[in-house]
Amino acid sequence: MKIYEYQAKGIFKNYGIPVPEGDVAETPEQAKQIAEKLGGTVVVKAQVHIGGRGKAGGVKLAENPDDAYEKASKIIGMEIKGLEVKRVLITRGVDIQSESYIGIIIDRKSKKPVFMVSKAGGIDIEQVARETPEKIYKFPVDPVYGLFPHQARLLAYKLYDDPKIVKEAQKTIMGLYNAFISIDASLAEINPFVVAKDGKTWAVDAKVVLDDNGLIKHPELEKLRDVTPAEEKEIMAKKMGLSYIRLNGDIGCVVNGAGLAMTTMDVIKHFGGEPANFLDIGGSSNPEKVKNAMNILFSDKHVKGVWFNIFGGITRCDDVAKGMVEALKGMNISLPLVVRLTGTNETEGKEILKASGLSITSADTMSEGAQKIIQLVRGG
Numbered sequence: 080m081k082i083y084e085y086q087a088k089g090i091f092k093n094y095g096i097p098v099p100e101g102d103v104a105e106t107p108e109q110a111k112q113i114a115e116k117l118g119g120t121v122v123v124k125a126q127v128h129i130g131g132r133g134k135a136g137g138v139k140l141a142e143n144p145d146d147a148y149e150k151a152s153k154i155i156g157m158e159i160k161g162l163e164v165k166r167v168l169i170t171r172g173v174d175i176q177s178e179s180y181i182g183i184i185i186d187r188k189s190k191k192p193v194f195m196v197s198k199a200g201g202i203d204i205e206q207v208a209r210e211t212p213e214k215i216y217k218f219p220v221d222p223v224y225g226l227f228p229h230q231a232r233l234l235a236y237k238l239y240d241d242p243k244i245v246k247e248a249q250k251t252i253m254g255l256y257n258a259f260i261s262i263d264a265s266l267a268e269i270n271p272f273v274v275a276k277d278g279k280t281w282a283v284d285a286k287v288v289l290d291d292n293g294l295i296k297h298p299e300l301e302k303l304r305d306v307t308p309a310e311e312k313e314i315m316a317k318k319m320g321l322s323y324i325r326l327n328g329d330i331g332c333v334v335n336g337a338g339l340a341m342t343t344m345d346v347i348k349h350f351g352g353e354p355a356n357f358l359d360i361g362g363s364s365n366p367e368k369v370k371n372a373m374n375i376l377f378s379d380k381h382v383k384g385v386w387f388n389i390f391g392g393i394t395r396c397d398d399v400a401k402g403m404v405e406a407l408k409g410m411n412i413s414l415p416l417v418v419r420l421t422g423t424n425e426t427e428g429k430e431i432l433k434a435s436g437l438s439i440t441s442a443d444t445m446s447e448g449a450q451k452i453i454q455l456v457r458g459g
């Protein structure tokens with residue numbers, strides 16, 4: 080679960096990380112009031128669940144409260160990478176001397192929390208990792224012992240020479256580790272961590288991703304959830320007993336079984352297509368489930384065609400076919416549909432689809448199914 084910068088900063092503050100003072104505004108008037116209270120130069124920052132706001136024009140300095148009003152009215156309502164800005168954070172402006180990067184993630188390979196620090200802060204760290212990986216220093220932490228102060232100091236020395244600043248950075252690194260562990264995060268990041276012209280250090284930006292599986296231990300963090308339309312669908316699907324994850328492609332897929340669903344996405348990719356989702360309707364062939372699955376996919380305007388890839392084991396192909404026919408008859412669907420039914424009662428299933436008179440393209444193999452739906456979606 081992603082949380083907003085202002086929420087992450089609220090957590091960081093409790094762990095002794097220096098966070099510039101500020102507050103959230105939903106209107107330009109509120110932004111002005113906060114700026115008045117803070118005094119001096121402030122920063123107006125779009126609150127969206129995505130990075131790169133600075134480049135997109137979602138982070139702006141304001142010299143006085145009226146300017147804050149101006150900047151806030153520009154930023155509130157704008158769209159950043161498809162996400163609408165509903166709130167801005169107004170924080171005290173920092174006179175920046177240098178920007179570095181401090182982050183910690185759960186690394187699947189080493190199965191450990193891994194710290195990453197870099198002098199190349201402020202900019203897109205993924206780009207640094209791609210182009211100049213040597214500029215990032217990585218340090219795996221043994222979760223049994225936790226992070227020792229001398230290790231935090233070593234990390235700080237990778238960023239700074241001045242012992243006074245090192246001490247400050249060490250405190251932030253310890254704080255970040257403690258926060259990360261306590262809230263069961265999968266990522267916690269400060270980019271940039273800033274040394275100001277007066278020598279003080281500040282966490283100017285904050286990013287936290289919480290581990291969904293850890294949320295059960297943190298009801299207070301669950302309250303920070305802000306559901307986007309895409310996530311709303313995922314939650315709705317969960318309630319219906321479907322495992323659904325929205326992706327960025329245009330080919331919808333309806334599959335029974337998680338393994339087959341993964342393979343289906345791989346095969347679509349293999350033949351040059353882009354899956355619009357992961358969707359596992361599970362082992363049951365309950366027509367209601369098939370109907371719900373189709374409702375979810377067809378209401379997504381990115382979906383340009385749907386591939387049903389069903390393997391009949393316990394699930395019987397004729398039951399799935401019945402569900403499909405029942406569902407499709409009540410809908411007005413003009414999208415191309417490809418169906419691959421194989422396994423238990425496949426002949427019966429295919430008969431049902433044929434007899435229904437619905438416009439469906441049939442496929443016998445995985446490769447055939449993928450190639451057919453890609454061709455249909457691409458207007459072939």
Ligand code: GDP
Pocket residue numbers: 122124129130131132133134138171172173174175178201202270271283284285
């Ligand atoms: P992001 O683009 O979404 O990562 O948003 P950030 O919060 O990291 O802001 C982007 C950039 O804006 C930073 O790297 C800074 O260069 C600049 N910025 C943010 N806050 C301040 C500030 O208080 N003072 C100054 N001078 N620049 C800031």
Ligand code: MN
Pocket residue numbers: 130131201270271284
């Ligand atoms: Mn940033």
